[in-house]
Amino acid sequence: MQARGIHHLGVAVDDLDAALSTYERLFGAQVEHRATVEGQGVRAVSLRIGDGRVELLEPLGADTPVGRFLAKRGPGMHHVAFDVSDLPAALAELSGAGADLIDEAPREGLFGLEVAFIHPDSVHGVLAEVVSSE
Ligand code: CO
Numbered sequence: 001m002q003a004r005g006i007h008h009l010g011v012a013v014d015d016l017d018a019a020l021s022t023y024e025r026l027f028g029a030q031v032e033h034r035a036t037v038e039g040q041g042v043r044a045v046s047l048r049i050g051d052g053r054v055e056l057l058e059p060l061g062a063d064t065p066v067g068r069f070l071a072k073r074g075p076g077m078h079h080v081a082f083d084v085s086d087l088p089a090a091l092a093e094l095s096g097a098g099a100d101l102i103d104e105a106p107r108e109g110l111f112g113l114e115v116a117f118i119h120p121d122s123v124h125g126v127l128a129e130v131v132s133s134e
Contacts, residue, residue, distance in 0.1 A: 001093035003082035007131045008046065008053035010079040012066050016043050016058035023047055023054060033111040042066050044110050055081070055110065079117070081129035087114055090130050094118060106132075 013019040023029035029047040036043045041064025047054045057078060059067035069078060084090040087106045095101055100119035109115030109131065118128040 001084065001090050001097065003084055003090075003130075005083050006052075007081040007083040007129075007133055008055045009077065010055045010057055010081065010127075010129070011076065012057050012059075012069050012073075012078040013075050014058065014070065016045060016056055019056045019058075020045055020047070023049070023056070029054065035110055036060070037110060040065070040110070042110070046111055077126075079127040079129050081115070081131050083133050084130050085132065085134070087116065087130060087132040090132075091116055094130070098122070 011019070020031070027049050029049045031045055032048045032053070033046040034044070038060065041060045043058045043060065045056045047056065057066045059070060061067055062071060066078065091101060091104070091106070099122040101116065102119055103116035106114040106116050109129070113131050113133070115129050115131050118130065120127045
């Protein structure tokens with residue numbers, strides 16, 4: 001499977017507003033989208049930094065995927081999202097290559113994107129997301 005690039009880095013934070021102002025102040029980040037997604041248990045902001053993008057994720061509660069991540073590992077890098085042209089085809093290729101898919105089929109991610117996650121055990125400890133941006 002050939003990824004087109006890195007779509008974004010996902011970062012787990014305790015305080016979304018504080019993290020947002022840090023990224024604005026230190027790196028000139030600009031807000032692209034904001035959303036509270038009850039179904040995924042997060043408040044999230046998508047930031048553009050030049051050609052790159054960072055997604056800040058604050059859990060809505062302790063008993064959410066990001067809440068459990070924070071409790072276990074503290075704030076920091078949560079996932080890397082790879083941009084692919086055809087998400088179903090990418091998932092089939094990843095599965096064929098032996099990757100352990102958390103999502104067998106595309107699902108709705110943040111900001112209206114179709115996404116799927118790959119288990120960190122298949123990617124040397126890094127939770128990977130695949131996204132089709134078009
Ligand atoms: Co993401």
